[in-house]
Amino acid sequence: xxxxxxxxxxxxxxxxxxxxxxxxxxxxxxxxxxxxxxxxxxxxxxxxxxxxxxxxxxxxxxxxxxxxxxxxxxxxxxxxxxxxxxxxxxxxxxxxxxxxxxxxxxxxxxxxxxxxxxxxxxxxxxxxxxxxxxxxxxxxxxxxxxxxxxxxxxxxxxxxxxxxxxxxxxxxxxxxxxxxxxxxxxxxxxxxxxxxxxxxxxxxxxxxxxxxxxxxxxxxxxxxxxxxxxxxxxxxxxxxxxxxxxxxxxxxxxxxxxxxxxxxxxxxxxxxxxxxxxxxxxxxxxxxxxxxxxxxxxxxxxxxxxxxxxxxxxxxxxxxxxxxxxxxxxxxxxxxxxxxxxxxxxxxxxxxxxxxxxxxxxxxxxxxxxxxxxxxxxxxxxxxxxxxxxxxxxxxxxxxxxxxxxxxxxxxxxxxxxxxxxxxxxxxxxxxxxxxxxxxxxxxxxxxxxx
Numbered sequence: 511x512x513x514x515x516x517x518x519x520x521x522x523x524x525x526x527x528x529x530x531x532x533x534x535x536x537x538x539x540x541x542x543x544x545x546x547x548x549x550x551x552x553x554x555x556x557x558x559x560x561x562x563x564x565x566x567x568x569x570x571x572x573x574x575x576x577x578x579x580x581x582x583x584x585x586x587x588x589x590x591x592x593x594x595x596x597x598x599x600x601x602x603x604x605x606x607x608x609x610x611x612x613x614x615x616x617x618x619x620x621x622x623x624x625x626x627x628x629x630x631x632x633x634x635x636x637x638x639x640x641x642x643x644x645x646x647x648x649x650x651x652x653x654x655x656x657x658x659x660x661x662x663x664x665x666x667x668x669x670x671x672x673x674x675x676x677x678x679x680x681x682x683x684x685x686x687x688x689x690x691x692x693x694x695x696x697x698x699x700x701x702x703x704x705x706x707x708x709x710x711x712x713x714x715x716x717x718x719x720x721x722x723x724x725x726x727x728x729x730x731x732x733x734x735x736x737x738x739x740x741x742x743x744x745x746x747x748x749x750x751x752x753x754x755x756x757x758x759x760x761x762x763x764x765x766x767x768x769x770x771x772x773x774x775x776x777x778x779x780x781x782x783x784x785x786x787x788x789x790x791x792x793x794x795x796x797x798x799x800x801x802x803x804x805x806x807x808x809x810x811x812x813x814x815x816x817x818x819x820x821x822x823x824x825x826x827x828x829x830x831x832x833x834x835x836x837x838x839x840x841x842x843x844x845x846x847x848x849x850x851x852x853x854x855x856x857x858x859x860x861x862x863x864x865x866x867x868x869x870x871x872x873x874x875x876x877x878x879x880x881x882x883x884x885x886x887x888x889x890x891x892x893x894x895x896x897x898x899x900x901x902x903x904x905x906x907x908x909x910x911x912x913x914x915x916x917x918x919x920x921x922x923x924x925x926x927x928x929x930x931x932x933x934x935x936x937x938x939x940x941x942x943x944x945x946x947x948x949x950x951x952x953x954x955x956x957x958x959x960x961x
Contacts (some may be wrong), residue, residue, distance in 0.1 A: 517598065521614075523814070525612070530581075537580060542606065559647055593763075616638060617753055628747075635747050651675075657683060658745075662748065667841070669713075681712040684703075698848065720735055722745065776820045787814050791813065834849060836916045845906050849915050863898055864890050864955050865888065866955045868886055870945045873939070884941065886901075902947075925952040929949055
């Protein structure tokens with residue numbers, strides 16, 4: 511029976527980065543990766559296979575970088591783990607011994623079993639599975655009436671892409687007052703929802719799906735809480751994801767209250783030599799330290815690098831105290847991003863804050879042809895002015911400015927430090943140095959603190 515120093519289960523972003531990092535740091539260690547499919551997908555790129563990309567293959571992702579680094583790969587399914595014996599068994603009947611085992615099993619879509627008719631043919635999901643998405647893409651091309659359930663990032667982006675293709679009527683149904691309500695403030699979520707409508711998507715908010723309607727086992731529509739039936743020959747449910755941890759649970763690994771693997775700051779589970787990273791691993795909120803459920807490839811890869819460095823003893827200290835939600839999207843040529851706390855999440859956590867915003871064009875002078883309005887809103891502590899969160903919307907630079915805000919949150923930067931932030935500017939690349947939105951928003955908070 512062959513033994514490996516490390517066996518990684520899963521070949522998504524977390525598994526790949528953990529494997530590459532661990533192999534580079536420990537070139538003499540034998541590291542095996544087990545995955546059920548040869549080809550995977552870039553998770554955040556999945557919505558764009560329905561229009562912007564010509565084929566699913568253009569969004570393919572695989573463990574080539576891990577293999578190139580000297581790792582070993584097998585395509586198989588893991589079916590059992592004996593934690594005491596440090597032994598695993600695959601569906602093909604092969605058994606391996608491990609020194610250390612890493613769960614990087616990701617997440618899977620929540621199936622709305624609470625809605626009658628959820629099991630009808632034609633009720634589909636956004637699974638992070640190459641073959642499944644390839645099949646769903648073909649179904650979408652044949653459909654004339656498509657309903658997307660759930661107005662989070664994936665649901666909204668999929669709905670817009672399907673509408674842009676132009677050969678189907680696309681409706682998006684969201685239970686909350688606005689789409690993106692978990693990531694954005696109420697005002698920002700309202701703007702984002704309106705952009706979806708401007709894009710041409712039929713958006714129904716504050717609307718509950720009470721039943722999937724079908725004939726002969728095939729979906730034909732949905733009934734909403736008003737009693738109205740909306741026709742559909744394809745429904746894509748996007749009501750959230752849950753950690754893929756059934757195998758871990760059966761192994762005796764401790765799970766947290768939301769079903770993710772409980773880990774410490776270095777990815778270590780309660781069982782000796784068993785680790786977890788990515789969507790399947792538990793996280794704690796950066797501000798409050800409470801259990802969180804952030805599932806982002808950017809978060810997963812940050813955790814994976816830490817794990818890769820520290821699998822054989824802690825070499826580098828984990829420098830972030832908790833997981834910070836940093837989100838961005840682009841709807842109807844309008845970019846939107848957020849990080850940390852906003853009005854809604856701050857109030858829910860009983861965090862006192864001050865906010866201010868500033869809007870100007872993202873290039874200078876404003877007479878340049880490719881300028882866009884760009885707004886920055888900051889949320890800061892009402893006592894010391896430390897940055898707690900931010901939102902950016904308008905031009906494409908929103909995606910990078912939110913990363914600056916994220917770093918400011920993580921490093922406990924205050925608005926007083928931001929006003930002396932030394933920046934580089936250029937007419938074709940940034941806002942004017944006299945009206946740099948991030949600094950002007952910080953000045954707005956200082957003015958309120960000094961009252």
